[in-house]
Amino acid sequence: MPELPDVEILRRYSESTVLYQEITSLEVMAERILEHIQPAQLEDRLVGNSFLDADRHGKHLFLELSSGYWLNLHFGMTGDLKYYKDTADEPEYSKLIIYFDNSYHLALIMPRKLGKVRLLEDPENFVTSKRLGPDAISSSMDYERFKGLFMDSRSMVKSAFMDQQKIAGIGNVYSDEILYQAGIHPRRQFKELSDQELHKLYNTMQDVLQTAIDFQAKPETFPEGTLIKHRREGENCPKCSGRIERIEVSGRAGYYCPTCQA
DNA sequence: CCTATAGCCTGACGGC
DNA sequence: TGCCGTCAGGCTATAG
Numbered sequence: 001m002p003e004l005p006d007v008e009i010l011r012r013y014s015e016s017t018v019l020y021q022e023i024t025s026l027e028v029m030a031e032r033i034l035e036h037i038q039p040a041q042l043e044d045r046l047v048g049n050s051f052l053d054a055d056r057h058g059k060h061l062f063l064e065l066s067s068g069y070w071l072n073l074h075f076g077m078t079g080d081l082k083y084y085k086d087t088a089d090e091p092e093y094s095k096l097i098i099y100f101d102n103s104y105h106l107a108l109i110m111p112r113k114l115g116k117v118r119l120l121e122d123p124e125n126f127v128t129s130k131r132l133g134p135d136a137i138s139s140s141m142d143y144e145r146f147k148g149l150f151m152d153s154r155s156m157v158k159s160a161f162m163d164q165q166k167i168a169g170i171g172n173v174y175s176d177e178i179l180y181q182a183g184i185h186p187r188r189q190f191k192e193l194s195d196q197e198l199h200k201l202y203n204t205m206q207d208v209l210q211t212a213i214d215f216q217a218k219p220e221t222f223p224e225g226t227l228i229k230h231r232r233e234g235e236n237c238p239k240c241s242g243r244i245e246r247i248e249v250s251g252r253a254g255y256y257c258p259t260c261q262a
Numbered sequence: 263c264c265t266a267t268a269g270c271c272t273g274a275c276g277g278c
Numbered sequence: 279t280g281c282c283g284t285c286a287g288g289c290t291a292t293a294g
Contacts, residue, residue, distance in 0.1 A: 003287055032271090059288080077288050078273085093273090112271045114288060155264060164289085173287045228287095251266065253285085 002075035004136055004169030005212035007059050010081050014054040014063060014106075017083040021100040022050050030095040033110065035118045045069060045119055046098065055123060057135050058168025062123040070123050076114030082107045127168075136169040137209050146202045150190040157193070157201075158186035159250040169209070172252050173228060178208045180227040185261045186247065186254045231255045 002010070023046045028039040037045075046065065053064040063071040073079070082091045085104050090097070096108040096117060108117070120126050133149060134141055149167055153160045160166055161175040170178070179186050182204040184197060193201070215221045219228045225238050233246040237257040247254050 006287075074288085076271090077286065078271095079288095110271095111273055112286085112288095114271060116289095153263090159265085162288095171287050176287095248266095250264095251268095252288095 002059055002077075002079050003171035003174045004058060004209055005174070005217040007056055007061055007075065007169075008213050009217045010075070011054045011056045011061055013081060013083070014051070014061065017104075018051050018063070018098075018100070018106050019054070020050050020052070021102050021104070023047055023098055024101050025099045027097040027099070028095070029097075030110070030113050033095055033108075033113050033115055033117050035116045037119050042117075042119060046071070057123065057127050058132055058164055059171070060123075060126075060132075060168075062120070068121075070120040072116070072118040072120050072123070072126060073108060074116040074118075076110060076112060076116070078109075078111045079115040080109040082109060131165045133163075133165055133167040136167050136205060141206075143199065143202050146205075147198060150198075153190045155190070156187045156249055157184060157190055158252075158254055160190055162250070162252070170205070172254070173231065174208060174212070176231060176255050177212075177227050178205050180256060180261060181208055183261055186249050186256050227255065227257075 026043040026046055028034065028042070031039060034042060045067070049065040049067050051063045052066055055062040055064070059074065061073045063073070065071060083104060083106050084090070090105070091107050091109045093109050093111040094107040095110045095113065098106040134145065150160055153166065158175050158179060161170045161178065162172065176186070178201070182201045184193070184201060212222070222228060227238070230236065230238055230244055233244060233255070235244045236242070237244055237260060240257065240259045242257055242259040244255055245258055247256070
C-alpha cells in the first residue's frame, strides 16, 4: 500500500493522533525491522519523549522526538499504522507498538517484514546518504526541475519513475496510473519524449498524486476513469473499454492500455 | 549508466 | 475443504 499518497495519509494520521504525548514504553515483535539499533536501545531513546512533528520524504515518514532525534518509518509493501486505546483492538501483524501515557498505543502493522524502523539524528542527512531524489510533490518540484531529473536518463519511463534516487515517492501502482492518465506507454524512453509529452507527464504526476491524497489514498473511493480500480490483466479500460494488458518492466508487473497509451 | 535476477518475508487468492 | 503454486503498492545486492 505505501507509496507517496499512502505515506502522506499516514503522516497526517500521525500528526493528528500521536503528537505531544509522552512515550512510556515500547514493544518490538520483529527485531529484523530495526536497522542499526537494538530494541532496548530504541526504547531508551524513545521513552520519556513525545513526538513533536511528522515529516515525509517520498515513501519515508519521519517523526520528530522532543530529544531532537527522529524516528524513521519505512513501510515496505505492506506497512500501516493504527492508533488505538483498547488492547483488544491491537491489530494483527503488529511489529512495533509504542505506548503513550494517555493509555493509547501506536502500532506499526507489517505482515511482511519488508519495512524498516530507524533512529536518526537528521532526516536530511538520511535523505542525502540514501541519495534519494527530491519528493515528487515538494513545492520545489517545478517543471524545469522535473525535466532536469530525467534529461539524460536512458531508462524506460516506468523504471525511471520508480527509481527513488531520481524522484522519491512513486511506486509500481502510481507509476502505472500516471502513465495511463498521461497516455504514455510504460516502455517509452524518457529521451524520446517530446516536450509536450514531458509537460503532460509532469502535470499528470502532480494531478494523480494530489488527487490520490485528496481521496485519502483509498482507491475504492477514487473517481471513475482511474486505472487503479481496473489494474488487472483482461479488465476493461475505463476510457476505451479495450483490454488492460500486463507487462514486465524492470522486474515489476506493469498494467496499461495498449490503445490509450502509445 | 542500464537491465535482469534473486532474495528478503508472509498472507491472500485462484485453481484443482 | 484442502493443498499448492503464484502473486503482491519495496528495496538491495549482484552480475552482465
